[in-house]
Amino acid sequence: MSEKRDYYEVLGVSKEASESDLKKAFRSLARKHHPDKNPDDPDAERLFKEVQEAYAVLSNPEQRRQYDMFGHDSPGGSPFGPGGFQGVNINLDDLFSGGFESIFSGMFGGGHSSRSRRGNDILLRHEVTLEQIFNENEIEISAMLSAPCESCNGSGAKSPNDVQTCSTCNGQGRIMQQARVGPFVQQMVSDCPDCGGQGKIIREPCTECRGIGSVKKMQTLRIQIPRGTEDGLRLRQRGKGEPLQNGQSGDLYIQLEVDSHAWFERDGPDLIMALPLGFPEMILGTKVELPHIDGKPLVIDIPAGSKPSETVIVRGRGMPYRRGRGRGDVTVLLKLYAPEKISKSMRSTLEELRTDFGLPMEDIESMVRREAEDRRG
Ligand SMILES: [Zn+2]
Ligand SMILES: [Zn+2]
Incomplete structure (x- = not known):
């Protein structure tokens, strides 16, 4: 186990720090180490707690006096009780509004x-x-x-x-x-x-x-x-x-x-969805209407000559931004819809189409080459 760090050192302030110095230091460090801001950092939680504990003690005049006198080896054990400091859940928002103060002021049983x-x-x-x-x-x-x-x-x-x-x-x-x-x-x-x-x-x-x-x-x-x-x-x-x-x-x-929504996936203010379309719709272009979260139909305009795995973006129809005005976008990923079974007449129509639209087999090598070049950008 590592040695417990000095509370003043944790907050990066001097022993003469005023109440507002402490608050300032705490606010800025707590924002920096807040677990919501550092979801992938395993150390964030520990640092966040360490900063909280230091602030809880030093912002309480009685506890600070006690700490200045005895350091971490206060008679009577930890001021937080036998379990030591447990950490507090603080909203990131509260760190901006100052709503965290009442949490710490109510922390010590033997208050004034x-x-x-x-x-x-x-x-x-x-x-x-x-x-x-x-x-x-x-x-x-x-x-x-x-x-x-x-x-x-x-x-x-x-x-x-x-x-x-x-x-x-x-x-x-x-x-x-x-x-x-x-x-x-x-x-x-x-x-x-x-x-x-x-x-x-x-x-x-x-x-x-x-x-x-x-x-x-x-x-x-x-x-x-x-x-x-x-x-x-x-x-x-x-x-x-x-x-x-x-x-x-x-x-x-x-x-x-x-x-989770029936077809939308959310990415911050943007919404993402997949749209299956038949081959003719992709070639000729079409308009698709879907009911939308804002109550107005979502009209997706598929331009002629679209291809599977391309995306169509409907601007300004996503979720509202958390700060400021406006909304994110809806990103529509095009998928090729292929019927599992086809009728006889569909088959003969498709056979006809193949003659007109199918891959020109004699050019296949150059087409494969171009496709690979496209992919490399
Ligand atoms: Zn009663
Ligand atoms: Zn009594």
Whole structure:
């Protein structure tokens, strides 16, 4: 195992770095190492986590002071608990908007105020069709999610009289502990063990929610989906995750998974499809109409003299660009359609055609030569 790197070194800042220096360094490194940006780099995930951990600690004044004093060997073990730092899922978008800050500020159990306590985040996968992400900018999602219990108003107690202020912590939810570490007496703030950080004790729990204060309920959410949504995009709904008594609710992440289309394959803003055509259509040219995701028919104009495996591009009829205006293209790959069985009359027509259209057998060598030259460009 390699030695754990110094947090300041990880972020590439000096020990005197200000809060905004740290944020700037974190933002730029997190963007650089974000796994979505580096799908083929096995190291990205590790570097991304390393940067997160360094920022989580240094952006918290209490944790930073502790780190400056003790380095990685903080008394009481890792500030992230026995499992160490686990990493956080951060949207690439959040790194631009600053939405990552609340994730880190709620990270340490022994925070300064009860506002920093957060419930768990929830990840919900939701399938959408290409048509949906093209036509709708708002979708409805139904899911079993936590909601405050109505019979106790979220208090978790059977009646208001059943809620008592915790005497150990005087309702603060936190207690100060002192520990001797070598020459130091270290003061640590931690959750009150008697009330579990709630600040109150429930004598008789609510029967509806069994004292949790919330119940799982089928809920319908209206979600805004951005233009040109890519498969796997995560949208965050702040405060829609697991609730926490006396704390902030976690966040709900909705991961959009785009269903495969009956004939389109997607390549960023472009759509790709294969179109089977008979030999006469290729030679003479034709127009083909197909129903399209934008509601208007997709007219594909096949020019006369087309050949199999050539492509026809219909400009501006693909998916919308993620940023800016406009749409990608539809690329149509031409395939030769050959019927498996032919009738007698078709056979004789084809025999006739062969005399007119077939390969001039005496020129075969020069034609093969030209074909090879074409392919080499
Ligand atoms: Zn209840
Ligand atoms: Zn207490």
